[in-house]
Amino acid sequence: MSHLDELQTRADQRIMHTYPPGKAAFVRGQGSVLFDGEGNAWLDLLCGLAVTSLGHAHPAVADAVAEQARTLVHTSNLYLTEPAVELAERLAEVIGWDDATVFLSQCGATANEAAIKLARKHGKAQHDGKVRVVALDGSFHGRTLATLEATGQPAKHVPFAPLAGFVDHVPHDDAVALRAAVTEETCAVLLEVIQGEGGVRPVPDDVLLAAREACDEHGALLLVDEVQTGIGRTGPMFAFQERPVVPDVVTVAKALANGLPIGACIARGEAAKALEPGDHATTFGGNPVTCRAALAVLDTIEREGLLATARTRSERLVAGLEELVATSPLATGVRGRGLLLGLELAAPVAGDVEAACRERFLLVNAVRPDVVRLAPPLTISRGEVDQALATLADALAAVAAATSPTTSEPS
Numbered sequence: 001m002s003h004l005d006e007l008q009t010r011a012d013q014r015i016m017h018t019y020p021p022g023k024a025a026f027v028r029g030q031g032s033v034l035f036d037g038e039g040n041a042w043l044d045l046l047c048g049l050a051v052t053s054l055g056h057a058h059p060a061v062a063d064a065v066a067e068q069a070r071t072l073v074h075t076s077n078l079y080l081t082e083p084a085v086e087l088a089e090r091l092a093e094v095i096g097w098d099d100a101t102v103f104l105s106q107c108g109a110t111a112n113e114a115a116i117k118l119a120r121k122h123g124k125a126q127h128d129g130k131v132r133v134v135a136l137d138g139s140f141h142g143r144t145l146a147t148l149e150a151t152g153q154p155a156k157h158v159p160f161a162p163l164a165g166f167v168d169h170v171p172h173d174d175a176v177a178l179r180a181a182v183t184e185e186t187c188a189v190l191l192e193v194i195q196g197e198g199g200v201r202p203v204p205d206d207v208l209l210a211a212r213e214a215c216d217e218h219g220a221l222l223l224v225d226e227v228q229t230g231i232g233r234t235g236p237m238f239a240f241q242e243r244p245v246v247p248d249v250v251t252v253a254k255a256l257a258n259g260l261p262i263g264a265c266i267a268r269g270e271a272a273k274a275l276e277p278g279d280h281a282t283t284f285g286g287n288p289v290t291c292r293a294a295l296a297v298l299d300t301i302e303r304e305g306l307l308a309t310a311r312t313r314s315e316r317l318v319a320g321l322e323e324l325v326a327t328s329p330l331a332t333g334v335r336g337r338g339l340l341l342g343l344e345l346a347a348p349v350a351g352d353v354e355a356a357c358r359e360r361f362l363l364v365n366a367v368r369p370d371v372v373r374l375a376p377p378l379t380i381s382r383g384e385v386d387q388a389l390a391t392l393a394d395a396l397a398a399v400a401a402a403t404s405p406t407t408s409e410p411s
């Protein structure tokens with residue numbers, strides 16, 4: 001029995017069935033490579049869903065975690081610790097907001113949950129009914145009840161309906177609809193500037209500008225969810241930094257601590273002061289170990305100039321993907337920014353392409369039926385980019401051959 005089969009049998013018994021069966025099982029990682037129980041080396045162009053941006057087992061993160069784990073692991077937020085305060089200071093610095101305040105949480109959903117509560121409190125201070133949120137179709141904001149409701153994917157709501165009903169969704173590319181949806185009852189517009197789970201789908205500038213203007217006009221807050229796009233994934237530290245709007249609140253998580261569970265809700269201006277003692281809390285937020293890991297990530301990105309490296313790798317990867325579009329009948333386009341890219345396909349065969357890549361020990365993911373997502377580490381080497389492109393070309397050819405209409409023999 002393979003390691004995967006053995007683990008799956010045990011998981012079926014004891015792990016709640018919220019996930020489909022595992023597609024592989026890994027025991028170790030190093031840089032851009034994961035190793036399975038049989039010793040196979042897999043090239044990881046997914047980074048655990050855009051998380052391990054410095055690659056697996058990065059020594060700076062490993063050392064920071066080990067040292068902090070031997071020093072102080074947890075105190076709760078009844079007490080102050082240096083790593084939490086230092087991380088909040090660093091996040092304020094990297095986002096460039098003098099007046100920023102930060103709420104530290106455990107993941108993307110809990111960062112967004114804090115942002116939504118903050119916006120509701122800010123809205124209610126104006127009038128009691130100012131609690132509604134406008135969000136975009138196709139968005140993904142998390143699986144807690146509030147963030148699930150904000151998520152613009154109705155199928156995910158169905159098993160839990162009725163939800164509270166405080167979110168209005170509009171198409172991701174319709175500035176007019178967004179303006180019309182924001183009213184005196186709206187406390188926030190919540191959006192991703194590139195929808196990650198929605199298929200690496202950029203939200204157009206005019207929608208971002210409409211969101212900013214509508215929020216300003218109605219005293220609402222613009223919340224930008226950078227859980228997937230933040231910390232260099234799309235080029236700049238935060239994706240909004242190369243777009244024409246400045247949000248009031250930004251949330252980050254995934255890549256912030258390179259795999260340790262963390263989230264952060266960063267606010268400026270009035271939003272920075274909206275939450276007061278007793279309004280919101282969490283036992284694990286600001287945990288010294290995860291905060292030290294996050295500080296190591298931020299230090300490493302700066303020290304090693306990883307934003308610049310990632311831009312160069314992105315150019316190479318995009319050029320290679322465009323070459324695939326020119327040569328493969330299945331590949332039709334490339335979208336996304338930096339190292340958050342989607343390869344558009346001519347047919348809903350992204351699952352087949354993902355599986356064909358897996359057979360070749362390459363990890364990518366079918367984020368939509370017709371879009372394959374690539375989110376490699378910012379540290380990926382040129383050679384690894386070329387290796388991934390060659391494997392992807394091979395996988396596309398295999399899927400194209402399997403799906404092209406077969407010529408039947410004359411009877």
Ligand SMILES: Cc1ncc(COP(=O)(O)O)c(C=O)c1O
Nearest residue numbers: 107108109140141142196227228
């Ligand atoms: C944009 C965005 N927001 C929020 C989340 C939820 O994050 P988590 O799974 O850490 O709760 C995700 C996860 O994919 C995401 O991509």
